[in-house]
Amino acid sequence: MQSFLLRRFGVALLTVWVTTIAVALLTRLVPGDPIEIMFAQSAGATREQMLAMQARLGLDRNVVAQYFLYLGNLLQGDFGRTIQGGQPVLPLIMQRLPNTLWLASTALVIASIAGVTLGFFAAYKKGTWVEHVLMTSTVMGISIPPFWLGLILLMVFGMQLGWFPVAGAGWHALVLPAVTLAATNAAIIGRLTRSSMLEVFEQEFMRTAWSKGLPKTTVLSRHALRAGLVPVVSAMGVQFAYMMGGAIVVEYIFSWNGMGTLAVDAILRRDYPLIQGFILVFSVVVVCISLLLDVIYAALDPRIRQGGDS
Amino acid sequence: MKHQFSTSGIKAPMISCSGLHIGFPTEHTANNVVRDLSFTIDRKEIVSIVGESGSGKSLTSLALLGLLPQQARASADCLRFHDRDLLGQSYRDWQGIRGKRISMIFQEPMTSLNPVLTIGRQMVEALEWHEGLNRKDATRKVLDILDQVRIPAASKRIKQYPHELSGGMRQRVMIAQALTCGPELLIADEPTTALDVTVQSQILGLLEQLRADLDMGILLITHDMGVVAETADKVVVMNAGDHVETGTVEQIFAHPENAYTKRLLASVPRLGSGVVPNSARPETSPQKDAPLLEVEHLQVRFDQRAGWGRKARRRVHAVEDVSFRLGRGETLALVGESGSGKSTLARAILSLIKPDGGTVRLKGRDITGLNARLMLKHRRVAQMIFQDPYATLDPRMRVGDQVAEPIVLHGLARGKAVARRVQELFELVGLDPAWARRHPHEFSGGQRQRICIARALAVEPELIIADEAVSALDVTVQAVILDLLKDIQQKTGISYLFITHDLAVVEQISHRVAVMYLGRLVELGSTQSVLRSPSHRYTRSLLQAVPVADPTRRPQRVQDTSDIPSPIHDADWQPPAWPMRQLQPDHWVAEGDPLHEVVGS
Numbered sequence: 001m002q003s004f005l006l007r008r009f010g011v012a013l014l015t016v017w018v019t020t021i022a023v024a025l026l027t028r029l030v031p032g033d034p035i036e037i038m039f040a041q042s043a044g045a046t047r048e049q050m051l052a053m054q055a056r057l058g059l060d061r062n063v064v065a066q067y068f069l070y071l072g073n074l075l076q077g078d079f080g081r082t083i084q085g086g087q088p089v090l091p092l093i094m095q096r097l098p099n100t101l102w103l104a105s106t107a108l109v110i111a112s113i114a115g116v117t118l119g120f121f122a123a124y125k126k127g128t129w130v131e132h133v134l135m136t137s138t139v140m141g142i143s144i145p146p147f148w149l150g151l152i153l154l155m156v157f158g159m160q161l162g163w164f165p166v167a168g169a170g171w172h173a174l175v176l177p178a179v180t181l182a183a184t185n186a187a188i189i190g191r192l193t194r195s196s197m198l199e200v201f202e203q204e205f206m207r208t209a210w211s212k213g214l215p216k217t218t219v220l221s222r223h224a225l226r227a228g229l230v231p232v233v234s235a236m237g238v239q240f241a242y243m244m245g246g247a248i249v250v251e252y253i254f255s256w257n258g259m260g261t262l263a264v265d266a267i268l269r270r271d272y273p274l275i276q277g278f279i280l281v282f283s284v285v286v287v288c289i290s291l292l293l294d295v296i297y298a299a300l301d302p303r304i305r306q307g308g309d310s
Numbered sequence: 311m312k313h314q315f316s317t318s319g320i321k322a323p324m325i326s327c328s329g330l331h332i333g334f335p336t337e338h339t340a341n342n343v344v345r346d347l348s349f350t351i352d353r354k355e356i357v358s359i360v361g362e363s364g365s366g367k368s369l370t371s372l373a374l375l376g377l378l379p380q381q382a383r384a385s386a387d388c389l390r391f392h393d394r395d396l397l398g399q400s401y402r403d404w405q406g407i408r409g410k411r412i413s414m415i416f417q418e419p420m421t422s423l424n425p426v427l428t429i430g431r432q433m434v435e436a437l438e439w440h441e442g443l444n445r446k447d448a449t450r451k452v453l454d455i456l457d458q459v460r461i462p463a464a465s466k467r468i469k470q471y472p473h474e475l476s477g478g479m480r481q482r483v484m485i486a487q488a489l490t491c492g493p494e495l496l497i498a499d500e501p502t503t504a505l506d507v508t509v510q511s512q513i514l515g516l517l518e519q520l521r522a523d524l525d526m527g528i529l530l531i532t533h534d535m536g537v538v539a540e541t542a543d544k545v546v547v548m549n550a551g552d553h554v555e556t557g558t559v560e561q562i563f564a565h566p567e568n569a570y571t572k573r574l575l576a577s578v579p580r581l582g583s584g585v586v587p588n589s590a591r592p593e594t595s596p597q598k599d600a601p602l603l604e605v606e607h608l609q610v611r612f613d614q615r616a617g618w619g620r621k622a623r624r625r626v627h628a629v630e631d632v633s634f635r636l637g638r639g640e641t642l643a644l645v646g647e648s649g650s651g652k653s654t655l656a657r658a659i660l661s662l663i664k665p666d667g668g669t670v671r672l673k674g675r676d677i678t679g680l681n682a683r684l685m686l687k688h689r690r691v692a693q694m695i696f697q698d699p700y701a702t703l704d705p706r707m708r709v710g711d712q713v714a715e716p717i718v719l720h721g722l723a724r725g726k727a728v729a730r731r732v733q734e735l736f737e738l739v740g741l742d743p744a745w746a747r748r749h750p751h752e753f754s755g756g757q758r759q760r761i762c763i764a765r766a767l768a769v770e771p772e773l774i775i776a777d778e779a780v781s782a783l784d785v786t787v788q789a790v791i792l793d794l795l796k797d798i799q800q801k802t803g804i805s806y807l808f809i810t811h812d813l814a815v816v817e818q819i820s821h822r823v824a825v826m827y828l829g830r831l832v833e834l835g836s837t838q839s840v841l842r843s844p845s846h847r848y849t850r851s852l853l854q855a856v857p858v859a860d861p862t863r864r865p866q867r868v869q870d871t872s873d874i875p876s877p878i879h880d881a882d883w884q885p886p887a888w889p890m891r892q893l894q895p896d897h898w899v900a901e902g903d904p905l906h907e908v909v910g911s
Binding site for chain 1: 406414418421426428435473
């Protein structure tokens with residue numbers, strides 16, 4: 001188990017490192033001179049200002065030197081400064097990050113609970129109207145775009161019924177955006193759980209479990225659900241990454257004060273240092289979550305734990 | 311050893327079944343796959359239901375536990391366990407029987423145990439539920455039972471997961487699990503089919519002994535007449551859903567009445583007896599000069615690494631210093647149990663795996679280390695047939711096209727000539743050429759294997775390596791395929807390297823036998839001389855373990871629980887020299903068993 005975790009941790013570090021390279025190259029990949037693009041929006045920038053920016057970003061040196069300068073700064077916690085306003089990037093992002101994490105993880109919990117429950121019963125009631133109703137609902141869940149669902153929820157529960165605030169902070173305000181964000185993912189997790197459970201129900205070890213005369217709930221929860229969740233958990237990492245991305249749109253709709261709003265603004269204003277910082281923080285979060293899910297995955301399936309050893 | 315009836319007059323049997331029908335009904339028909347089956351089982355009795363695939367024997371066993379697939383419907387004049395009607399019981403009713411009074415063990419111990427729960431967790435749950443024991447008491451009882459089925463270091467085993475145990479150990483765990491609540495009836499569905507013969511012998515011995523110790527009835531479902539002859543008291547023969555014949559094991563084997571039973575018994579390969587249906591191979595005589603295939607000091611090892619770029623800590627010595635020759639028109643059988651390295655050897659010969667040492671010469675030319683383009687030419691000379699014909703045929707391609715593919719690929723024919731060649735091949739393997747337009751799922755297992763043989767023959771090879779090519783087939787089909795292979799050898803002078811675990815098959819098809827054990831050849835010689843006078847300890851134990859299809863010759867089993875030692879060693883381990891000694895002009899045997907001593911001590 002320990003060596004498994006160490007291995008995974010190593011892979012995680014490697015992933016983050018590769019991301020820093022990609023991010024550092026971002027300014028190079030943009031067609032045209034990055035400095036000119038950066039200053040295109042701000043009228044009246046002087047030649048001196050542009051040269052100073054070029055020197056600060058190290059764009060006057062070669063790619064390798066540029067990268068190490070960037071990496072060195074990163075390691076010291078210096079993610080650069082925004083073009084507009086010249087604020088340090090990292091504190092700006094970190095200030096908003098908790099809100100986004102809150103939203104995405106609440107949505108993941110909702111999506112997992114709803115999706116697994118839905119998928120499990122759809123599989124258990126295979127061939128009955130229950131399955132048809134549940135599966136139809138997942139098709140809807142997948143096809144309805146979050147921005148539309150968000151607006152409808154806002155209108156119905158926020159404005160007409162007045163159950164939840166239409167914007168703001170705190171638990172109460174979290175409900176609608178989290179549900180919006182969770183809907184699609186609940187449907188995806190539901191379909192995944194269903195097919196995984198259907199496969200498990202057909203397994204020979206399930207026949208063995210039934211042959212022991214145990215109560216139905218024991219057979220289903222201990223034998224079926226645990227084995228069936230293994231592939232679902234491994235998919236949740238990807239789901240979470242999608243949710244972090246999806247959060248951008250949802251935050252915008254609900255005026256949720258998270259990274260998403262900041263990122264959209266940064267992209268619209270072509271504030272490269274901020275975009276770079278955003279991508280990097282985003283990927284670190286996704287890597288951390290995958291690491292966490294790997295641990296859960298290993299706890300569920302002993303064969304994974306010993307993967308490299310036996 | 312017949313059971314004794316109690317003296318308290320006539321007692322109702324434990325299981326009485328009469329007029330059992332099981333079907334998968336559609337709107338219009340009942341689709342019965344088991345028809346009018348009747349039998350009884352008493353305590354201490356081993357009743358065997360025997361039949362080939364599709365005979366309905368497994369469904370019958372599932373009906374006794376109410377575990378039939380959802381779409382299946384069962385009806386019977388009488389299906390009773392003591393005085394309880396087993397048809398139409400509720401889930402609650404079944405809970406009082408399943409796992410407590412009737413329990414079941416299944417064919418494949420790997421897939422029949424839950425991979426994500428420890429052995430201990432899976433074993434205590436029935437005790438906790440049925441007998442209300444707490445975890446501690448249940449665990450103590452489980453340890454007792456594991457001891458009874460002779461699992462060494464049981465307290466360590468219960469913390470392990472199924473994948474950490476060997477096949478034999480897993481099947482012992484299955485049996486122990488079924489015994490936890492002291493059932494009156496144990497249903498064993500092909501309990502030894504997935505196991506090697508030496509392990510099979512251990513497991514069968516165990517079942518017999520438990521029957522005596524625990525006063526338990528056993529329903530043994532099997533396709534193997536050898537297993538039946540060695541263990542059963544009473545035999546029920548089924549064929550394609552029909553109940554064919556019932557009798558004591560002596561009656562069935564000595565005086566079978568039904569034509570199907572006779573045919574089934576006739577096609578059972580009987581090792582070493584004079585009544586082999588197609589007696590040992592005099593028809594073709596291989597040419598001794600200029601061997602087709604020469605293997606010298608071949609070596610394949612696999613490193614086991616803990617991670618990328620790490621040094622190997624352990625090494626699998628899959629094939630170690632193997633040398634042999636195969637003449638033209640000759641069949642050499644490569645025998646060994648799972649993990650002995652026989653399949654790895656075959657793949658190394660065809661350069662599907664890169665050998666770590668030694669040479670392979672095909673038609674006098676060293677083919678180890680040839681590049682892909684040159685290898686292609688040699689692939690034409692040597693072809694392979696695999697165990698599972700369904701898995702090796704493309705399900706979406708017409709079988710005729712699949713046979714034609716290698717012909718076109720190797721440029722052996724063009725246009726109309728290809729179709730003509732396919733037609734010839736179909737005729738050669740005994741298939742109607744008109745079937746070339748069909749897809750694999752439209753054929754039976756035996757027919758599919760014929761297609762695979764036709765495909766292998768398409769490029770006019772001089773050597774066919776058959777890896778367990780008949781192991782998955784029913785005995786009656788198996789006998790026919792073996793005849794076909796011999797027939798083709800007579801017509802074309804082709805050579806076979808025949809990999810199998812089944813010694814009875816060896817006797818029918820091969821001129822010479824090579825016995826493989828832990829990656830080494832331990833005995834090599836003519837079929838006659840190896841099977842009649844086996845010289846190596848391992849060959850002897852292998853031969854002793856083969857079930858004999860004759861109830862009058864039941865073996866005295868020696869209870870041996872040892873697993874075969876592992877071919878995995880530390881990376882710095884040097885394999886001991888293990889020279890072979892010549893006994894007769896054509897019979898070689900390895901000196902002693904250094905590996906056994908090394909590991910066994």
